[in-house]
Amino acid sequence: xxxxxxxxxxxxxxxxxxxxxxxxxxxxxxxxxxxxxxxxxxxxxxxxxxxxxxxxxxxxxxxxxxxxxxxxxxxxxxxxxxxxxxxxxxxxxxxxxxxxxxxxxxxxxxxxxxxxxxxxxxxxxxxxxxxxxxxxxxxxxxxxxxxxxxxxxxxxxxxxxxxxxxxxxxxxxxxxx
Amino acid sequence: xxxxxxxxxxxxxxxxxxxxxxxxxxxxxxxxxxxxxxxxxxxxxxxxxxxxxxxxxxxxxxxxxxxxxxxxxxxxxxxxxxxxxxxxxxxxxxxxxxxxxxxxxxxxxxxxxxxxxxxxxxxxxxxxxxxxxxxxxxxxxxxxxxxxxxxxxxxxxxxxxxxxxxxxxxxxxxxxxxxxxxxxxxxxxxxxxxxxxxxxxxxxxxxxxxxxxxxxxxxxxxxxxxxxxxxxxxxxxxxxxxxxxxxxxxxxxxxxxxxxxxxxxxxxxxxxxxxxxxxxxxxxxxxxxxxxxxxxxxxxxxxxxxxxxxxxxxxxxxxxxxxxxxxxxxxxxxxxxxxxxxxxxxxxxxxxxxxxxxxxxxxxxxxxxxxxxxxxxxxxxxxxxxxxxxxxxxxxxxxxxxxxxxxxxxxxxxxxxxxxxxxxxxxxxxxxxxxxxxxxxxxxxxxxxxxxxxxxxxxxxxxxxxxxxxxxxxxxxxxxxxxxxxxxxxxxxxxxxxxxxxxxxxxxxxxxxxxxxxxxxxxxxxxxxxxxxxxxxxxxxxxxxxxxxxxxxxxxxxxxxxxxxxxxxxxxxxxxxxxxxxxxxxxxxxxxxxxxxxxxxxxxxxxxxxxxxxxxxxx
Ligand SMILES: Nc1ncnc2c1ncn2[C@@H]1O[C@H](COP(=O)(O)OP(=O)(O)OP(=O)(O)O)[C@@H](O)[C@H]1O
Ligand SMILES: [Mg+2]
Numbered sequence: 001x002x003x004x005x006x007x008x009x010x011x012x013x014x015x016x017x018x019x020x021x022x023x024x025x026x027x028x029x030x031x032x033x034x035x036x037x038x039x040x041x042x043x044x045x046x047x048x049x050x051x052x053x054x055x056x057x058x059x060x061x062x063x064x065x066x067x068x069x070x071x072x073x074x075x076x077x078x079x080x081x082x083x084x085x086x087x088x089x090x091x092x093x094x095x096x097x098x099x100x101x102x103x104x105x106x107x108x109x110x111x112x113x114x115x116x117x118x119x120x121x122x123x124x125x126x127x128x129x130x131x132x133x134x135x136x137x138x139x140x141x142x143x144x145x146x147x148x149x150x151x152x153x154x155x156x157x158x159x160x161x162x163x164x165x166x167x168x169x170x171x172x173x174x175x176x177x
Numbered sequence: 178x179x180x181x182x183x184x185x186x187x188x189x190x191x192x193x194x195x196x197x198x199x200x201x202x203x204x205x206x207x208x209x210x211x212x213x214x215x216x217x218x219x220x221x222x223x224x225x226x227x228x229x230x231x232x233x234x235x236x237x238x239x240x241x242x243x244x245x246x247x248x249x250x251x252x253x254x255x256x257x258x259x260x261x262x263x264x265x266x267x268x269x270x271x272x273x274x275x276x277x278x279x280x281x282x283x284x285x286x287x288x289x290x291x292x293x294x295x296x297x298x299x300x301x302x303x304x305x306x307x308x309x310x311x312x313x314x315x316x317x318x319x320x321x322x323x324x325x326x327x328x329x330x331x332x333x334x335x336x337x338x339x340x341x342x343x344x345x346x347x348x349x350x351x352x353x354x355x356x357x358x359x360x361x362x363x364x365x366x367x368x369x370x371x372x373x374x375x376x377x378x379x380x381x382x383x384x385x386x387x388x389x390x391x392x393x394x395x396x397x398x399x400x401x402x403x404x405x406x407x408x409x410x411x412x413x414x415x416x417x418x419x420x421x422x423x424x425x426x427x428x429x430x431x432x433x434x435x436x437x438x439x440x441x442x443x444x445x446x447x448x449x450x451x452x453x454x455x456x457x458x459x460x461x462x463x464x465x466x467x468x469x470x471x472x473x474x475x476x477x478x479x480x481x482x483x484x485x486x487x488x489x490x491x492x493x494x495x496x497x498x499x500x501x502x503x504x505x506x507x508x509x510x511x512x513x514x515x516x517x518x519x520x521x522x523x524x525x526x527x528x529x530x531x532x533x534x535x536x537x538x539x540x541x542x543x544x545x546x547x548x549x550x551x552x553x554x555x556x557x558x559x560x561x562x563x564x565x566x567x568x569x570x571x572x573x574x575x576x577x578x579x580x581x582x583x584x585x586x587x588x589x590x591x592x593x594x595x596x597x598x599x600x601x602x603x604x605x606x607x608x609x610x611x612x613x614x615x616x617x618x619x620x621x622x623x624x625x626x627x628x629x630x631x632x633x634x635x636x637x638x639x640x641x642x643x644x645x646x647x648x649x650x651x652x653x654x655x656x657x658x659x660x661x662x663x664x665x666x667x668x669x670x671x672x673x674x675x676x677x678x679x680x681x682x683x684x685x686x687x688x689x690x691x692x693x694x695x696x697x698x699x700x701x702x703x704x705x706x707x708x709x710x711x712x713x714x715x716x717x718x719x720x721x722x723x724x725x726x727x728x729x730x731x732x733x734x735x736x737x738x739x740x741x742x743x744x745x746x747x748x749x750x751x752x753x754x755x756x757x758x759x760x761x762x763x764x765x766x767x768x769x770x771x772x773x774x775x776x777x778x779x780x781x782x783x784x785x786x787x788x789x790x791x792x793x794x795x796x
């Protein structure tokens with residue numbers, strides 16, 4: 001079956017197509033859509049409806065995941081606008097950003113070597129603050145300035161931070177569990 | 178089978194007949210079956226009024242099978258042929274089975290899953306579990322007075338794909354139509370949540386006989402959203418028994434008991450453990466086969482000491498689940514205790530201390546899972562049109578693929594909401610490479626050898642190209658039962674390989690069919706008649722539902738489409754008149770195919786309608 005949602009993720013959830021987003025509204029729209037298409041609603045239906053429900057519920061979950069994460073949401077908005085974020089190909093970054101990256105890496109390595117979970121948790125909080133600042137800029141670039149190239153750079157930066165966050169999370173987990 | 182699930186005012190399908198559906202808690206130690214009657218969920222007892230069915234199966238001399246109390250009574254007299262805690266072996270190879278769980282059985286390492294040697298021959302854990310499920314099915318049909326349309330079977334939330342698949346196979350083998358595999362803590366949350374109509378974040382701590390689960394759920398307006406789940410599928414009350422057993426061996430200066438004695442002492446250990454829940458100390462007495470008498474006293478303090486590491490072992494997954502859900506203990510509104518082993522006072526204390534609140538124990542920890550499963554079965558069978566709730570569950574363990582150097586690449590991260598699909602592209606490693614071996618894994622560790630191998634298959638026919646030029650896309654789809662299907666496609670040529678992930682562990686469809694026919698060979702005629710009856714009922718309700726769908730949303734169809742569906746309806750009616758199972762199923766299948774696009778359009782329309790209502794409500 002070749003079903004696909006004609007509308008984009010934003011219209012699927014009845015939300016305006018922009019970076020700034022009311023998280024509570026997204027959550028409740030997702031629940032409303034899920035309540036319609038979840039396979040549990042079709043447990044005793046025919047095979048055709050079961051398959052359609054599986055596909056549509058999968059799609060709704062994917063759309064929700066994409067919009068919920070600021071990085072994925074920004075990437076998606078750029079993709080809708082036909083802009084490639086070049087996250088795997090374009091690694092040129094301003095020198096000060098790269099310096100900061102190296103410092104982060106060192107700090108994480110040190111805290112890890114010292115088995116210092118508290119220090120790792122502090123790093124995670126600091127990182128979240130930096131990420132929040134980037135997200136703020138993304139909002140301006142995407143929603144107000146219409147600066148798509150600038151937004152693509154911000155997406156690449158945010159991607160770096162997300163990787164660092166993942167690294168910290170893995171380190172904390174390996175120490176705790 | 179009702180096609181029209183979304184009832185609209187004035188257009189609901191034919192007056193609705195109550196469909197018999199049950200929830201089954203297939204436990205390591207005890208199993209239960211429950212159902213909803215006149216709006217209330219209740220456990221169905223046996224003819225002696227007992228709710229629990231001990232999960233014990235004994236293969237008798239005369240070829241009969243005893244299940245439950247009768248089997249349990251003989252377990253130390255006939256240890257090799259009396260299987261307890263078979264759930265611990267579901268979807269497991271010999272290497273996975275701990276020494277504690279292994280005694281006193283004789284295993285063979287069959288492809289896929291271990292088998293146990295009994296006097297009835299080698300038995301797969303799937304077959305043994307099916308014997309338990311069959312007993313529960315008979316109990317339910319006897320007490321409800323009719324055939325079941327389906328069952329919800331519960332599984333530990335932390336069960337991996339192999340264990341889930343094995344459980345589903347067992348249910349099919351027992352002749353049950355599986356409406357859904359439901360995670361045990363989620364089932365418990367339904368039973369609790371609906372009783373208390375709660376909102377907020379709840380933790381379910383489920384320590385049963387052989388498995389430990391923890392789930393963190395957010396309850397909002399009838400939606401049960403699982404935020405994270407964790408656990409240990411080989412940790413439970415059995416391990417506490419084993420600690421007491423080892424303690425007793427050491428105290429009595431014994432080693433290397435025979436099968437009879439070790440089963441006897443394990444049973445004593447369990448009784449002692451349970452007694453210590455109510456009493457400060459207890460006696461362990463047993464008469465071994467060589468005439469030696471054991472008489473020991475165990476007090477609560479000693480018991481707490483020898484089992485402390487087990488209690489601590491449960492708190493680790495709890496912390497992990499909190500971390501994954503990104504919440505702190507202060508955000509937790511209530512902690513629900515499930516499973517017989519949570520009766521132990523030191524467990525309740527440890528959990529209470531961690532969360533800074535007294536855990537909830539107001540529902541019977543033995544029954545709550547079965548009751549929740551029954552409530553969900555009632556909904557899934559279509560008995561409840563309005564006032565439904567929705568379960569959004571997650572996958573407990575990450576799924577990935579083997580890449581170069583024995584490493585795993587994660588494709589679906591743990592705790593993703595189901596259903597989910599993810600695709601990933603890979604490329605060839607050598608010039609002219611025409612085949613690629615694909616190894617599907619589940620688990621959190623980086624090394625392939627530390628993860629569970631779910632399936633291995635080879636994608637052939639890749640057109641020869643230079644290394645790195647081919648593009649192979651592998652898609653993982655996990656359904657609402659948490660079961661995985663994998664497909665692979667070479668994008669430049671379109672070579673496609675589709676597999677259901679189960680070859681490494683689990684039974685093939687042929688094996689299931691063979692087992693089914695073996696076990697039912699003597700009632701072959703009955704089966705044929707029953708198949709025909711089922712085919713007619715299914716086809717008729719499909720036709721009814723299709724007509725109702727046309728009445729409601731016929732405007733979504735073009736004239737041609739409508740004509741095709743009407744022809745399909747005609748074919749179904751003709752086939753039913755012809756009274757031949759194969760033809761009826763074929764016509765129904767055809768009608769199903771014809772209505773696929775229609776089904777999707779209707780669903781889409783319903784989403785739009787629901788959202789509209791939703792947005793207006795919000796303004
Ligand atoms: N009063 C009690 N004190 C301590 N332990 C108890 C008590 N009553 C039952 N148990 C233990 O609870 C366990 C069985 O619990 P339960 O019936 O919930 O497990 P299960 O559902 O069969 O297993 P699982 O959920 O792991 O598959 C056994 O280990 C049993 O000894
Ligand atoms: Mg249980």
